[in-house]
Amino acid sequence: MLQGKAAVSQAKANLRLAEINLGYCRITAPITGKIGIANLTKGNYVTPSSGALATIVQMDPVRVSYTLPDRDYLDQLELFKKEGSVYKTKLILSNGSELDVPGQRDFEDNTVDQMTGTVMMRLRYTNDSGMLIPGEMVRVFTQPVKSRIVNVIPQTAVMADAEGDYVYVVEADNSVRDVRVKLGREMGTLREVVSGLKDGQNVVVAGLQNLRPGTKVRIDTSASANEATSNSVLDETSGAEIINSGDTGTKEEN
Incomplete structure (x- = not known):
């Protein structure tokens, strides 16, 4: 009787092992995707050293x-x-x-x-x-969901000393004064102004080495000068829209 029970248990164990081995004959993929060319076909003998049967890539997402x-x-x-x-x-x-x-x-x-x-x-x-x-x-x-408008000035307008960056701003009487600015990113030959300047202020961009606070300057408002400035800015910012006011501008970032 005991031998019979042992034989039944052994048969059940063999059946379970056979079912497991049979399960290895069915190959499933862990992802849903698109399969490439098969490296092996029906009838080939496959072993663990046979390598990949095929490659599946996920298509969505x-x-x-x-x-x-x-x-x-x-x-x-x-x-x-x-x-x-x-x-x-x-x-x-x-x-x-x-x-x-x-x-x-x-x-x-x-x-x-x-x-x-x-x-x-x-x-x-x-x-x-x-x-x-x-x-x-x-x-x-x-691009951000909302556009961001930033002030920009030419890099040539920026001076620096031990206290930090500054620019020369032209006053109503054509005299200049130095204004401390906080700068942001570089954009080609332009520099973002985080704080320190207001829209429409005139900033000196050339001959800064000879300037001192109170120095009188002449503002060139000719159409040719403005056009040249505008064209150079547009070219160097890859077509971004620039609105010039004197020598300062604004840029819309996308």
Whole structure:
């Protein structure tokens, strides 16, 4: 009797082992996606050393990785704090077409690349249309939900001493006085003014070495001078809209 029970138990154990081994014959993927070309076909003998049978990539959602200069990374973090994790982006695909979809904040690296001075970012996109293909090279244009207007001046207008940065502002009687300014990002030959200047103030941009507070200057208001200044500013800011008032301006950032 005991031998019979032992035989039944052994048979059940063998059956369970056979079911497990049979389960290995059915291969499943841990993700839903699109499968590539199969490396093996029906009838091939497969062992653990046979390598990958095929490659499956996830199609929806798709994650897009890109890098930002460290100074732009800090600005983007501020925007994330104000606007949340959904970020308006414009993706230009490899064929030049535009995919205008919102990107979801997914990941930011925890260090700055010392070789390039950039931080790796990653956004997540829904891909119902299938237009985004894993491994594809795309161009990412990010923009805040709300535009931000900043004051800018030519870099040549900025002087510095032990106390910090300053510029010379022209008063109503054409005399100059030095004004302390707090500067932000560089934008080509322009510099963002965080504080210290008001819209419409005239700032001296040339011959600063010979100036002292109270020095009288002559303002060139000729059309040719203004046109030249406006054109150079437009060219150097890649077409961003600039409104000049004397030698100061405002820039709308997107």
